[in-house]
Amino acid sequence: xxxxxxxxxxxxxxxxxxxxxxxxxxxxxxxxxxxxxxxxxxxxxxxxxxxxxxxxxxxxxxxxxxxxxxxxxxxxxxxxxxxxxxxxxxxxxxxxxxxxxxxxxxxxxxxxxxxxxxxxxxxxxxxxxxxxxxxxxxxxxxxxxxxxx
Numbered sequence: 001x002x003x004x005x006x007x008x009x010x011x012x013x014x015x016x017x018x019x020x021x022x023x024x025x026x027x028x029x030x031x032x033x034x035x036x037x038x039x040x041x042x043x044x045x046x047x048x049x050x051x052x053x054x055x056x057x058x059x060x061x062x063x064x065x066x067x068x069x070x071x072x073x074x075x076x077x078x079x080x081x082x083x084x085x086x087x088x089x090x091x092x093x094x095x096x097x098x099x100x101x102x103x104x105x106x107x108x109x110x111x112x113x114x115x116x117x118x119x120x121x122x123x124x125x126x127x128x129x130x131x132x133x134x135x136x137x138x139x140x141x142x143x144x145x146x147x148x149x
Contacts, residue, residue, distance in 0.1 A: 004079040004080055005077075005078075005079060006052075006076070006077070006078055006079060006080050006098045007075070007076070007077050008032060008034055008052055008075070008076045008077075008098065009034065009073070009074070009075050009076075009106065010032040010033050010034035010035070010052070010073075010074065010076075011032060011033050011071055011072065011073055011074070012030055012031070012032055012068050012069065012070055012071060012072045012074055013030075013031045013032060013033050013051065013070065014030055014031060014070055015030070015068070015069055015070050016028040016029065016030035016056075016061075016064045016065045016068050017029050017030065017065075018061055018062065018064070018065035025057060025058055026057070026058055026059075026061040026062050026065075027055060027056070027057055027061050028055070028056045028057075028060075028061035028062075028064040028065045029053070029054070029055050029056075030054050030064065030068065031051055031052060031053050031054060032051075032052050032054060032074060032076060033049045033050065033051050033052075034049070034050050034052065035047060035048070035049050035050075036048045036049075036050065052076075052097075052098055053095060053096070053097040053098065054076055054078075054097060054098045054100055055081075055097050055098070055099050055100065056099075056100040056103065057099075060100060060101075060102075060103060063103070064100075064103060067105060068103075068105070072105065072106075072107050073105075073106040073107045074103060074104070074105055074106055075102075075103065075104040075106055076098055076100050076102070076103055077100070077101055077102040077103075078098045078099045078100040078101045078102070079098070079099050079101070080096060080097075080098060080099075081096070081097055081098075081099050082094055082095065082096045082097075083095055083097070
């Protein structure tokens with residue numbers, strides 16, 4: 001059995017760049033930073049940032065380009081992929097990136113503008129959120145008797 005899964009929560013470091021391939025598919029590229037904080041042996045707090053390249057395709061690419069901005073807090077779920085390319089100086093280089101399957105906007109502003117998107121979401125679940133006016137429900141509007149489970 002094999003598993004290739006990446007789950008990241010971090011901040012977008014640059015606005016997504018959305019392009020269209022010759023076959024008509026949209027692709028968005030951007031990067032996010034995740035922070036790691038720890039205390040060293042002397043008790044001093046240390047911080048380190050890791051930067052991750054992210055690629056989103058089709059409808060998810062369109063949504064990323066429309067809603068994500070530099071500084072946005074985001075959850076990305078996907079798989080790792082390493083690809084080779086030839087740099088302008090002629091050298092072969094490798095780039096490891098996260099191919100996004102799911103994205104959830106974690107900012108308060110992002111949460112009110114749609115929340116998240118997964119291309120595998122069933123039409124009935126997206127229809128249900130449309131029926132309730134996703135983003136217009138406040139915490140005060142949710143009542144225990146309205147929860148269907």
